[in-house]
Amino acid sequence: MAPAADASSLLISAEQIAHLDLTALAPWRSLNATQLLQQGALLQLQFDWPRPAEDPREASEIPELRLWSLRADATCPWLPLVLERSSGQLARHVAMLLPHGFNRSEGLRFAPEALELWITHRLFWLDGWTQSQGLNCRQNLAQMAAVLGYEVDPGFWQHLN
Numbered sequence: 033m034a035p036a037a038d039a040s041s042l043l044i045s046a047e048q049i050a051h052l053d054l055t056a057l058a059p060w061r062s063l064n065a066t067q068l069l070q071q072g073a074l075l076q077l078q079f080d081w082p083r084p085a086e087d088p089r090e091a092s093e094i095p096e097l098r099l100w101s102l103r104a105d106a107t108c109p110w111l112p113l114v115l116e117r118s119s120g121q122l123a124r125h126v127a128m129l130l131p132h133g134f135n136r137s138e139g140l141r142f143a144p145e146a147l148e149l150w151i152t153h154r155l156f157w158l159d160g161w162t163q164s165q166g167l168n169c170r171q172n173l174a175q176m177a178a179v180l181g182y183e184v185d186p187g188f189w190q191h192l193n
Contacts, residue, residue, distance in 0.1 A: 040116075041076040049081055049100045054107055061108060065165035068110055069172070075114045076121050077104075090134050092127035101128035109157055113172060117179045126150065126180060142180070151182045159192055 042056045054061070060068070060075065079097050083089075091097050105111055105125070115121040123140055130150055131143040155173055162169045174184040 040074045041078060043078045043080055044100065045080050046082060049079065049096050052100055052103045054104055057104060057108060060114065065110075065162055065167055068114055069162070069167060069169055071114055073114060073117050073122070073172075073176075075111075076116050076119070077125070090127070091124060092132070092134075098128045101125060105129055109154070110161065112154060112176055113158060113169070117176070122176065122179055147180065147182060151177050151180065155184065155188070156192070159189070163192075 044056050047053070048056060060071075063071070079091060079100075081091075081094060081097055083094070105128075112122055112125065115125050126142070126147075127140050130146045132146075133141045135141060155177065158173055159170060170189055177184050
């Protein structure tokens with residue numbers, strides 16, 4: 033069963049964040065690989081974390097949000113495949129996981145070595161997982177990497193059999 037239409041935008045409450053509660057992801061976690069890929073990259077995670085108006089930090093600089101995101105990523109390693117890309121959801125999620133800097137004019141700037149290691153690891157894992165399910169999502173994986181500024185050479189896949 034697919035998540036309800038309104039489940040494409042999940043509100044993660046402060047209580048869920050504080051308790052590392054992944055209940056909001058339950059509809060997505062119940063899907064098999066085929067169903068997840070059919071959903072496409074449309075999931076948006078909204079964090080309801082109170083903070084003073086003068087707090088200048090980006091979401092990825094808040095330890096509690098990072099910890100929740102790390103747990104979500106460890107439990108749902110397919111999450112980058114279903115996170116909405118054009119509004120920055122995927123980039124924000126990766127920023128929760130990797131060292132980065134933020135520049136008002138250039139946006140997120142990931143540590144290049146960290147990004148390369150994470151993307152390579154995730155490409156290996158997601159490709160192996162989808163292949164084990166009889167699926168091929170290499171084009172989707174290449175698009176996911178491209179959103180993060182990483183180009184996947186077509187020869188990369190030749191080594192994975």
